[in-house]
Amino acid sequence: MAFKDKEGDTVASFNGKWISYSHTLMAYAAFVGALIVGLWLHYHKIVQNEFYGYPEEWFPSVSSTIGDRYPERSVFMLFIALTSGPRFVLVGLWYILTNRPNSSLPKFVAGVGIFRTLTCGGWTYVTSTDDHDWHDIFMISYLVATLPWTLGCLALSPANPTAIKYRKLFAGSFFATLVPLIYFFIQHKVHRVAGAYTIYSFFEWALVLLDVAFDAVTVVEFQNFEVVIKDIRGVSRVAGNRSVSDTILEKERGKEIGATFSGAFSWLGFLHAVADVYNGFVFWSMLTSLGVCVWYFPLWHMGISGYEAIILCTLSPFFLGIRPLRFLVTRYTWFFHLLSLPGLLAFLAKSPENRLFSVGFGLSMSCLSWAGTFYAERSQPHRLEGRISAFSLGLIASSVAKFAFWTNNPIWPIMHEPNGGWNKTGLVLAVIAILISTRSTASSGADIPAPGPTRGSSVFAGFGLAGLFFAMHSLLSDSSTMISWVWEGYPVRGPLAVPHGAWTLLAMGVGLNIGLFAPNLSRSWAFYGVGSIGAAVLTTYSHWSGYYGALVLAVYTMAAAPVLITHAARHSPGKTFGLAFLVYNLMVLFHVWVVAYAFVPGGPLVRERTDWVMTAMMLQIGAGIFSVSTQSPAAKTYKGKAVITAASSRQRSYYLYILGAIELLAIATAYLRFPSYDYTPYNPETKSITAGIWTIHFSLDNDMWSSEYRMRDLIKELEVDVIGLLESDLQRIIMGNRDTTQFLAEDLGMWVDYGPGPNKHTWGAALLSKFPIVNSTHHLLPSPVGELAPAIEATIDAYGTLVDVFVFHSGQEEDPEDRRLQSLYLAERMKATSRPAILLSYLVLKPGEGNYNTYVGEKSGMKDIDPTDWDRWCEYILYKGLRRTGYARVSRHTITDTELQLGKFVVDQPENGHELIHESQVPPGLRFPDLFKGEGVRGHRYHVFDEPRYYA
Known part of the structure; x- marks a missing residue:
């Protein structure tokens, strides 16, 4: 934008600082005015929330203050409307102040400023009562845009010490306030702590004040502006001398971060970067889908099936050791990327075998293409950096997609339209992205080596890549994986998958930035030591302590990616990338063997040794760092800083814009998915509990489709209040790093306890409850020979009565001593509680025989829901201290291999006998x-008895 001086008479002028003053005054008047009116007229109403009122809660939140009540809503709307004029002018003046030729960041920040202003009007004038969805959309958009606006203003701030000091103070305070804000909101919503919402409200009001104060700092710069109105046709502005920011940026041109955003913005270049990142997203989508497709076969064969050999498809980079093939791959990468698309077309195959083979072939071509691409770009560091950025951002995008789709990737071959898949959309975008971003490489014309001598070991470089790929896949391909590692039950003492999964994604983004802007730090042994400490803390600690280690490891892993891949690309790709995927495959098997030791040869040797897996992973990364350390850094300036060309800076900025957009999407997803925690049972008027037990076979149905939607429908239609899920731990590579309980809990409106995490080496147990889970403890029952037996011991608040619920999966039929010891352990736990109790279990026994008499009878104090039901082997429901009113067995159809058993109980009533009554005698x-x-319906019906049983 250019402004020209124009002659004319000045009819009015005023200092620019009054724009800042008026904006600040109107904004504060809107919020403070509504607060005063609300406290005066509706104090008790606006401090009331869904759980508590005055005196437990004594200060209102922002939303309750400016909400739907008259006249405070009108006061707020009036002044916020008056704020809009100064706001638009403020954004415009800031753009004029910071704009410079061939610079994209000021334009971006100005666009964000206008967007924030419009969305503010959206959530102000469309209240939640008017349209709840659009109110949330506008509010989330405004909050998400606050991050790039704040950071953009900080990056563009002219060299005024006072302004910079206050901007940093207000911005730092704003983001720091988010931490206690989220904490006390969770205390209110999850734990229902009296008074927590009042404390939350103070932090919410602090955010409002800090947000406005941040923009008020513009008064420092705007006081050097004079707004002049002349009586000529058109509007003129005097630009006179160069802006202060131009001068400062001229001096700072050598600084790498500033240089990144100093070039002209090209939509074509940005589109190319987006396509490149999407190709990375497709690679990670296919890689993460292979394990879950392979897992289907040993799952149904109850042992090694032979289909596991398909994991060797990732060894295709070994073929790059064949020179003619390497020549073709490096020059025609687009063709080999197109050959990988059967991995996305796999969803069209009906049989699981054909789907698996399609994924295997597609992934083999994708591994070959990406290894060839890295090698082909080695001669031009900025092009190679772009490919590595796309590869790493593809992982983050894949994790964000899973975050948004409840841990399922929408383009996986286990997804299709009936269960929420976006396969067709993903395929079309993949074709477009390949045609845009893979048309040429630096080696398309000639095979040019990387600049400078190549040092280090190709073997160590391959080991480094193997550790990197395994860490990225096993820990970072889903934002909730490491959270499930540190989860230990209720009360909540650590992170939750929502919203804290967004923290994991932000840590990944921070790590990638470190890898791009501070490569010397990423390759240092000191930073490697920090990453190793993070891995150790994650492995050995729980709750918040363990999660802090997880965040450190996430940062380090992503930071190490650029230096490790760049170094590996200097060596023969057949050796480095081929060896990397070979060792990676061995690590995948290793991390499966630690839990599947009962089904695989040599399994007992690595039984429950996740610590060995983590140690091996970090040693492999260390081998890569050792090889990198022998390689001299790239050409440097006399000040020791890497030479950054205009083209590379411009390219880097595009990937950073994409990273910012992905992270904002993660934040918005966390906001949208945050649970309401206002759950109610299906029949509260009867004070009943409908409890169920179901072995869900890792959420894969008989035809290898993800089964969450079908499970949801059955549980909802059967009106189940409390349900135990077994074989539910999916947080491993072979299960796709998923968590079925997230979708079920959010969609059905239930509290959830995930049970012993993946680092506890079990196949999983989970509890979903319409009633608040007051406390829960995770148990690993005695298992000297066979697989570990998980159990959850939870206390729920059912209509004001505390009821203990046990969810338990016993050992295998082949290990009778394990099952005997487990029956004694669990019987002792059930006997110890004086509260009413329900056992939802998988016991592997026949009614009336053997360990049955330990679970049922004096040793446990528990009763069988129906001792006459002789046709049971695995699933059992036991109880005590409750009136049992009904029992049903529901066929599974093709969802899983086990039926769903249900029992109905009434609290605060004595136990009853086994006399059966007709349904007509039972209250509705x-x-x-x-x-x-x-x-x-849909293959589900009451079976065995052909109808439910009811008891007098």
Whole structure:
């Protein structure tokens, strides 16, 4: 934008500082005015929340103050409307102040400023009562845009010490306030702590004050502006001398971060970067889908099936050791990327075998293409950096997609339209992205080596890549994986998958920035030591302490990616990338063997040795760092800083813009997915609990489709209040690093306890409850020979009565001593509680025989829900201290290999006998749904008894 001087008479002028003053005054008047009016007229109403009122809560939140009540809502709307004029002018003056030729960042910041202003009007004038969805969309958009606005203003701030000091103070305070804000909100929503919402409200008001104060700092710069109105046709502005920011940026041109955003913005270049990142997203989508497709076969064969050999498809980079093939791959990468698309087309195959083979072939071509691409770009460091950025951002984008889709990737071959898949969209975008971003490489014309001598060991470089790929896949391919490692039950003492999964994603983004801007730090042994400490803390600690280690490891892993891949690309790709995927595959097997030791040869040797897995992973990364340390750094300036060309700076800025957009999407997802915690049981008028037990077979149905949607429908239609899920731990590479309980809990409106995490070496147990989970403890029962037996011992608050619920999966049939010891352990736990109790279990026994008499009877104090039901082997429901009113067995159809068993209980009533009564004698609120009688629906029906049983 250019301004020209124009002659004319000045009819009015005023100092620019009054724009800042008026904006600040109007904004504060809107919020403070509404607060005063609200406290005066509706004090008790606006301090009331869904759990508490006055005197437990005594100060209102921002939303309750400026909400739907008259007249405070009108006061707020009036002054916020008056704020809009100064706000638009403030954004415009800031753009004029910071704009310079061939610079994209000021334009971006100005656009964000206008967007924030419009979305502010959106959530102000469209209240939650008017349209809840659009109110949330506008509010989330405004909050998300606050981050780039704040950081952009800090980056463009002219060299005025006073302004910089206050901007840093207000921005730092704003983001620091978010931590206690989230903490006390969780204390209120999850733990229902009296008074927590009042403390939360103070931090919420602090955010408002700090947000406005940050923009008020512009008064320092704007006082050097004079706004002049002349009586000529058109509007003129005097630009006179160069702006202060131009002068400062001229001096700072050598600084790498500033240089990144100093070039002209090109939409074509940005589109190329987006396509490149999407190609990385497709690679990680295919790689993360292979394990879950392979897992289907040993799962149904209950042992090694032979299909596991397909994991060798990732060894295709070994073929790059064949010179003619390497020549073709490095010059025609677009063709080999197109050959990888069967990995996305796999969802069209009906049989699991064909789907697996399609994924295997597609992934083999993708591994070959990416290894060839890295090698082909080695001669031009900035092009290679762009590919590495796309590869790393593809992982973050894949994790964000899983965060948004409840840990399922929407383009996986286990997804299709009926269960929420976006396969067709993903395929079309992949074709477009390949045609845009892979048309040429630096080696398209000639095979040019990397600049400078190549030192270090190709073997060590391959080991470094193997450790890197395994860390990225096993720990970072889903934002909730490491959170499940440190989860230990209720009360909450650590992070939650939502919203704290966004923290993991932000840590990954921080790590990538470190890898790009501070490569010397990324390759240092000191930083490697920090990453190793993070891995050790994650492995050995729980709750917040363990998660802090997880965040450190996430930062380090992403920071190490650029230096390790860059170094590996200097060597023969067949040796480095081929060896990397070979060792990576061995690590995948290693991390499966530690839990699947009972089913694989040599398994007992590595039983429960996740610490060995983590140690091996870090030693491999260390080998890569050792090889990198022998390589001299790239050409440097006399000040010791890497030479950054205009082209490389411009390219880097595009990837950083994409990273920013991805991280903002993660933040928005965390906000949208945050649970409401306002759950109610299905039949509260009867004070009943409908409890169920279901072995869900790792959420893969008989045809290898992800089964969450079908499970959700059945649980909802059966009106289950409390359900135990077994074989539910999916947080490993072979299960896709998923968590079915997130979707079920959020969609059904239930509290959830994930149970013993993946570092506890079990197949998983989970508890979902319509009633608040007051406390829970995770148990690993005695298992000297066979697989570990997980159990959850939880206390729920059912209509004001504390009820203990046990969810338990016993050992295998082949290990009778394990199952005997486990029965004694669990019987002792059930006997110890004086509260009413329910056991939802998988026991592997026949009614009335052997360990059955330990679980049922004097040793445990528990009763069988129906001792006459002889046709059971695995699933059992036991109880004590409750009136049992109904029992049903529901067929699974093709969802899993085990039926769903249900029991109905009434609290605060004495136990009853086994006399059966007709359904007509049962109150409607205590009956099972009629939907599943006879032929049932979708293959689900009451079976064995052909109808539910009811008891007097």
